[in-house]
Amino acid sequence: MAVRPGRVTSAKIVIAGGFGVGKTTLVGSVSEITPLTTEAIMTSAGVGVDDTRNVPGKTTTTVAMDFGRISIDRDLILYLFGTPGQTRFWFMWDELVRGAIGAVVMVDTRRLADCFAAIDFFEHRRLPYLVAINCSDGVQYHNADDVREALAISSDVPVVSCDARSRESTKNVLISLVEYVLSMRRTRATAPA
């Protein structure tokens, strides 16, 4: 992805994280198009499969994925692809990350372990990602340094806070990711082979 003035560049970004962390909310708050979401009312088929114990208000679940679009400025359009949270959809992830420039891993600090699988996946694929702490109701239970330490991620991976329901906040997360991806690319381009 090279952002050139006067030319519109589009890029694909993956939104990942555990079940009920706010992925669908994030795509919905920031998208300029009505997000294509494949939300379904949870039925008894999900009992024992989808863990709603810590997400009591949740009555729907993303069956396949969320899709949205946001123009960061006149030159850059981002297409957002939310991953299905349930591990039974792992087979889709390879397709989902194809062509993506980077990923947002959303975390709820009360259920940090839920994002381990996504982080492992992106580390393994060498896809740049940042960690976005979704501060439910404005409450952040652990600071960014503690989260970084708990997740054992490198010091260059950005850890930011956000409110998935706020367009402004979500947009800032995406801008941070794009800046990070561009800085990584510059570093890789100048690094000796």
Ligand SMILES: Nc1nc2c(ncn2[C@@H]2O[C@H](COP(=O)(O)OP(=O)(O)O)[C@@H](O)[C@H]2O)c(=O)[nH]1
């Ligand atoms: N109070 C509060 N609720 C939130 C926030 N983000 C998401 N939710 C709610 O948490 C539940 C799960 O969110 P959802 O976006 O469906 O999670 P997903 O499984 O990651 O797609 C929904 O009922 C949301 O309305 C937040 O920042 N604050």
Ligand SMILES: [Mg+2]
């Ligand atoms: Mg969802």
